[in-house]
Ligand SMILES: Nc1ncnc2c1ncn2[C@@H]1O[C@H](COP(=O)(O)OP(=O)(O)OP(=O)(O)O)[C@@H](O)[C@H]1O
């Protein structure tokens with residue numbers, strides 16, 4: 622009897638998803654979904670995402686950081702942790718996302734991801750529903766949900782990014798990194814024209830170098846694409862970042878007075894003060910959109 626009801630509810634949800642109806646009650650203060658990505662690898666995404674999450678938490682925001690790329694050893698290596706469960710356990714067992722969340726440094730929560738799982742399995746409706754439902758639960762609890770994605774134009778990364786409210790694209794001043802950032806902007810803006818796109822320049826020697834790098838990128842964006850991108854700011858090359866990585870501690874906590882920490886606080890304040898309205902999103906939450914974009918491909 623109870624099972625019948627559960628089955629009925631599942632079918633209703635599946636039907637709602639197919640028809641694009643999302644009748645979950647929305648609260649005023651839903652999490653803003655922010656992905657941190659890059660075209661080229663190794664430009665500083667995981668460090669930025671982790672430390673920005675901590676700074677946001679210090680500004681009274683409730684923050685969940687999702688590591689979408691654990692196979693490449695990102696947040697777990699940066700923090701020296703070895704989470705027992707990850708997103709694949711939500712898929713392969715009957716756990717909900719809240720069950721696998723672990724407390725992180727500086728008051729943030731971390732949801733350990735799982736590389737490739739969402740693509741590899743042909744995920745059944747029931748599991749899709751569990752992901753959608755458990756994400757909806759999280760959305761009510763946090764002010765920000767930040768996804769540290771891998772690098773590059775893989776279908777999984779693109780799905781995460783275009784399912785977000787905003788994306789921060791990180792690049793350094795190398796021409797290859799700028800070119801790859803442009804390619805990323807081109808693809809994601811064509812797939813989600815409402816996405817807010819910000820650019821963060823990492824590992825530069827001066828404010829001028831950062832501004833020049835942004836200008837170089839922005840020029841091609843303006844000339845060839847019909848979107849605009851916002852300059853979020855920069856983080857200088859700082860040996861404290863490297864030292865903190867070696868010690869497996871976030872640099873904003875270990876070296877709060879370092880130039881990188883000061884720059885990070887500045888860009889995070891900007892991000893917070895320019896927080897976009899969630900009203901732009903009408904097509905459901907992260908996993909509803911994630912599975913939708915997969916179906917469309
Ligand atoms: N502002 C900085 N100053 C100095 N070094 C930095 C800075 N930011 C990042 N790095 C260096 O770059 C390395 C790579 O950073 P990180 O792991 O955050 O990059 P990523 O973009 O997440 O890489 P991947 O694409 O492999 O996920 C760090 O280990 C650190 O040594």
Ligand SMILES: [Mg+2]
Nearest residue numbers: 666667695771
């Ligand atoms: Mg990384």
